[in-house]
Amino acid sequence: xxxxxxxxxxxxxxxxxxxxxxxxxxxxxxxxxxxxxxxxxxxxxxxxxxxxxxxxxxxxxxxxxxxxxxxxxxxxxxxxxxxxxxxxxxxxxxxxxxxxxxxxxxxxxxx
Numbered sequence: 586x587x588x589x590x591x592x593x594x595x596x597x598x599x600x601x602x603x604x605x606x607x608x609x610x611x612x613x614x615x616x617x618x619x620x621x622x623x624x625x626x627x628x629x630x631x632x633x634x635x636x637x638x639x640x641x642x643x644x645x646x647x648x649x650x651x652x653x654x655x656x657x658x659x660x661x662x663x664x665x666x667x668x669x670x671x672x673x674x675x676x677x678x679x680x681x682x683x684x685x686x687x688x689x690x691x692x693x694x695x696x
Contacts, residue, residue, distance in 0.1 A: 630685060637681055638674035645670025 649663030656662070 630681075633681060634678045637678040638671065641674040641677065642667065642670040645673075 645666035645668075646663060649661070649666035652658075652662035652666070
């Protein structure tokens with residue numbers, strides 16, 4: 586590898602490192618400005634996660650009951666969509682938790 590190619594590669598790595606350090610410094614400054622998250626934030630997050638799981642679960646149950654009446658099958662649509670709703674709700678809750686974690690990417694829109 587030539588010296589010029591090595592220099593270009595080092596320059597790219599330096600730029601990448603400078604961007605990373607800049608993002609980390611910005612996060613640290615934002616955390617200092619916002620301060621420690623309080624107890625009410627935790628309660629609100631607990632409720633948000635609960636609803637993020639409950640709504641798809643209840644929608645799955647309602648849809649399954651409707652399908653059981655209008656399109657009977659050998660299996661229970663209610664149970665199948667209950668499990669699907671719980672799984673979807675858990676994935677939704679994980680997205681919210683990841684979004685709200687300190688040091689997360691707060692520049693994107695919430696889920």
